[in-house]
Amino acid sequence: MNFTFTKAERLCSKTAIDDLFANGKSKTQFPFKLLYKPTEVESPSPVRVMFVVPKKKHKRANKRNSIKRRMREVYRLNKHKLYEALKAQKLDLMFICLSNEELEYAVIEKSMLQLMEAMGKQEFIQKNNDLQ
RNA sequence: AAACAGGUUUGUUUCAUCGCUCUUUAUUUUAAGGGAGGAAAGUCCGGGCAACACAGGGCAAUUUGCCAUCUGAAAGGGUGGGUAUAUUUUCAGGAAUGAAAAUAUAACAGAUAGUGUCACAGAAAACAAGGUAGCCGUUUAUCUUGCAUAAGCGGUCAUAGUGAAAAUGUGAGGUAAGAGCUCACAUGUGCAAAUGGUAACAUUGGUACAGGACAAACCUCAAGUGUUGUAAGGCCAUGUAAACCCUGAUCUUGUGGCGGCCCGUCACAAAACUUCGGUUUAUCAGGGAGGGUAGGCUGCAUAGAUAAAUGAUGAAAACCGUUGACCUUGGUUAACGGGACAGAACCCGGCUUAUAGAACCUGUUUUUAU
């Protein structure tokens, strides 16, 4: 099992980000909101992901940084479950923090796992529908 | 000794697992090494660096402003001194007040270069002015015949009153009453001088004057400042417009007819042709306006990226707090809890603001002892 989190697994292109904001679908599970969109772009990783903590919610840069680091850590340790659920489907993801408070690791882990689980199911169903 | 306030310094350490970023090495993921701060923050100043501009001088705009000295590239900072104001203490005095000392504060050049402002109240707010208070003189009237009352005219600003502020204070002379009107002493300011001091400034006598505050109002004086900021700037890729307008230079150039084209020839000319709708009007350089692109490299670092690394989880040690136990009155031990402010984005130097805990220094208050 691979726990690395390299550059290819992150969503870095400005055009892709704009596209995700414009055309992506969303799912909310409070402290977080998830934007997602299936893609056809060729990349070595099945999922490209990014993490957002808005400046409106957290004024101080060190607090934004620490929340982003915890979110990234949760994703890094649990991404293999999402990969198994997705199979060949490729996906762009964006996690947005909605909370005003500084979140603990356990809270982040719980709600992000729920979101990723739901994402796996939803994409599976959608893929089946496309096949039918 | 405790509490509080201010200042300076410091700003936890180690291990395990899983990771991130950069460099070098390897070349398919192997090894080695580097990886946040005192403020990285605010962007308040100064500089480097870059692009553009630039004969010289002035104007405008803007910054700084007691003196000496040290530090610094500069901005700024340190130390000492001077002056002013405030507070406290002591001394003198009946008091008003004065003198000395200590502490704190000061954007602390100029209000006698000029302009402006000073609400309300008040007679008057800076060229002084002059009232239905008051004081004084005088005219008329009254009857109580007076050091009277009322009215009018005039003098005056000491007294009262207004105000944040009322044209220096005390005493004497002077006067109808008064007034720097005059004199003496004092106070303050300007001028030139002497003495002390590197200087700011202080003291002394001379002379002229009596002048309100505000420059954090304009301003004056002295000393300085070219403008814009790394999203600057340079290179590459992608993409478009080979079209339009202006200027200059060059050339026989442009348009139309004929010969299939290159090209040649004929006609006309800044206009030519036309189906009367319109169509066409050379090349090069510079500028304008418009269109397109929405990426990368560099700038760029002995930390260093470009949706932006420096971490997450667990454990231990030291420190602090609470509770319990033991010996005993400050130690040991157990459990639980705590660790601030804050995260580099071109780099330095300062300033400002934030900061748990620890150490040191200063001040205030309380308690105890002498």
Added chain:
RNA sequence: GGCACCGUAGUUCAAUGGAUAGAAUAAGCGUUUCCUAAACGUUUGAUGUAGGUUCGAUUCCUACCGGAGCCA
């Protein structure tokens, strides 16, 4: 990252250094009406925070806090 700017009633705006900080609108109460609206009357409500200059500060200066903006 850099550069420039703004904070006044719940809202939109005024106010030359002179004060009880004004106007419209909103909100509350009342009058009118069978009731509501409209109209009329009335009340409440503010200078972002902290210092300084000044007799006096929304205004001038300094430091913070907050909010919008520009760059190729």
